[in-house]
Amino acid sequence: MFTANGDYANLKGNYLFYEVGKRARAYAEAHPDAELIRMGIGDVTQPLVPAVISAMHRAVDEMSRAETFHGYAPDFGYEFLREAIHKRDYVSRGIDVSQDEIFVSDGAKCDVGNFQELFSRSCRIAVLDPVYPVYVDTNVMAGRTGTNDGGRYAGLVYLTCDASNGFVPGPEAAEGADIVYLCYPNNPTGAVATKEQLQKWVDWANDRKSLILFDAAYEAFIRTPGIPHSIYEIPGARECAVEFRSFSKTAGFTGTRCAYAVVPTSVRAWMPDGSPADLRAMWTRRHTTKFNGVSYPVQRAAEAVYSPEGQAQTRALVDGYLANAAIIRERLAACGLRCIGGDNSPYIWVATGGVDSWSFFDRLLREAQVVTTPGSGFGRCGEGHIRISAFNRSDRVIEAMDRIEKVLK
Ligand code: MLT
Numbered sequence: 001m002f003t004a005n006g007d008y009a010n011l012k013g014n015y016l017f018y019e020v021g022k023r024a025r026a027y028a029e030a031h032p033d034a035e036l037i038r039m040g041i042g043d044v045t046q047p048l049v050p051a052v053i054s055a056m057h058r059a060v061d062e063m064s065r066a067e068t069f070h071g072y073a074p075d076f077g078y079e080f081l082r083e084a085i086h087k088r089d090y091v092s093r094g095i096d097v098s099q100d101e102i103f104v105s106d107g108a109k110c111d112v113g114n115f116q117e118l119f120s121r122s123c124r125i126a127v128l129d130p131v132y133p134v135y136v137d138t139n140v141m142a143g144r145t146g147t148n149d150g151g152r153y154a155g156l157v158y159l160t161c162d163a164s165n166g167f168v169p170g171p172e173a174a175e176g177a178d179i180v181y182l183c184y185p186n187n188p189t190g191a192v193a194t195k196e197q198l199q200k201w202v203d204w205a206n207d208r209k210s211l212i213l214f215d216a217a218y219e220a221f222i223r224t225p226g227i228p229h230s231i232y233e234i235p236g237a238r239e240c241a242v243e244f245r246s247f248s249k250t251a252g253f254t255g256t257r258c259a260y261a262v263v264p265t266s267v268r269a270w271m272p273d274g275s276p277a278d279l280r281a282m283w284t285r286r287h288t289t290k291f292n293g294v295s296y297p298v299q300r301a302a303e304a305v306y307s308p309e310g311q312a313q314t315r316a317l318v319d320g321y322l323a324n325a326a327i328i329r330e331r332l333a334a335c336g337l338r339c340i341g342g343d344n345s346p347y348i349w350v351a352t353g354g355v356d357s358w359s360f361f362d363r364l365l366r367e368a369q370v371v372t373t374p375g376s377g378f379g380r381c382g383e384g385h386i387r388i389s390a391f392n393r394s395d396r397v398i399e400a401m402d403r404i405e406k407v408l409k
Contacts, residue, residue: 005143008140010153011137015137020373034369037392039371039390040372041389042389044253044254045393048252049310051309051310052251052252055301055303056297056300056301059296072292073293073296074293075288076102077102077260079099080300081104082104084302084305086098089229097262102261104260107258114290115261116138117286122144123144123179124144124179128158128181129161130161130381130385131183135213136153140153157174158381159180160173161191168193168194170201174204179210180213182215182231184198184216184218184228186345187347188373190340190341191340195233202234206239211240211242211267212237212241213241217245217246217259218346218347220314220315221318230243241264244261244262245262246258247302250318251314253298263280324346324392324397325341325348332350336353336408346389347389349387350385350387352375358374364407368403372387
């Protein structure tokens with residue numbers, strides 16, 4: 001008899017952004033004249049920048065001629081892209097990461113979701129709460145949790161993020177955890193972690209033989225000087241951390257798909273019998289077995305992000321989204337709502353003043369025709385909040401704020 005993976009039965013409800021999309025679609029179908037403004041999922045709205053488009057065009061032309069055609073990409077990504085990543089994201093910041101520790105992929109969500117395959121089922125996982133749901137749901141699917149009662153899965157260690165710890169918990173609450181997912185700038189709260197805060201995590205992981213999975217998908221939004229862009233800016237991180245990066249939000253690649261993971265040769269891991277394991281070799285095995293690479297035109301497009309024009313153009317793109325975020329914060333604060341994030345992040349985390357998240361989401365959808373993301377979808381500590389994404393055109397953001405103001409005032 002065929003039996004399905006019973007751990008899926010532990011999953012609570014739909015994937016968050018699927019559910020938000022479903023509710024927005026149902027509303028749009030029932031109200032065909034309503035003009036929805038989507039500020040829910042963090043999906044970019046601005047076109048790819050000219051430097052990226054030209055590189056992609058050139059690469060597509062190369063694919064049309066036998067002498068410049070490309071079939072399968074090299075296993076870890078083309079050297080031209082890995083070299084560009086290595087130089088611009090690491091060497092230029094004085095960070096010790098080598099080119100052969102970089103694995104090009106089609107998305108940080110996929111990498112983060114897949115990486116847990118390398119861990120034994122008995123590993124105890126710690127997550128921030130609120131949390132990007134992919135970290136949790138993929139571990140539920142893999143059988144590392146029990147059921148979800150009262151908004152939390154049995155077996156996970158939840159690290160409360162709230163005003164009392166500035167939305168950046170320290171490792172003291174991670175008692176018993178073997179692996180921790182950290183995301184800074186944070187999705188969903190937009191909080192950033194300082195070097196000192198990350199150093200505590202790195203020391204904790206090295207002391208305990210634990211692992212940090214560091215999601216830096218939003219690093220391009222950091223504007224405050226001194227905030228680390230990479231976990232490898234922290235001494236000791238090469239021994240205990242894996243990093244995930246993406247071109248999605250940095251350069252508008254959500255529909256184009258390109259990202260990378262860094263797995264240092266020095267990161268320490270252990271087999272169930274206590275003997276040392278080579279995590280980079282294990283990720284190599286997984287990646288080469290289950291993944292066939294990112295297309296040549298997309299890798300050329302990603303390389304162009306690192307050209308001088310690409311850097312200037314993508315920075316302007318991110319600056320535009322940050323300007324939207326500033327408008328959102330200011331306008332919502334003027335309506336009396338407490339907001340954090342949005343200064344080094346495209347997300348603004350908004351307290352709903354005691355109203356539950358889904359009710360507030362529904363109200364903004366029905367009365368303002370603005371789609372947001374209910375905070376409770378990110379975990380129990382997200383209750384009483386919504387997340388607003390700044391990924392939109394500035395005129396749409398202003399229109400959304402005008403509408404929300406009318407509803408709330
Ligand atoms: C988000 O809105 O949290 C992200 O866009 C989701 C993702 O990157 O997968």
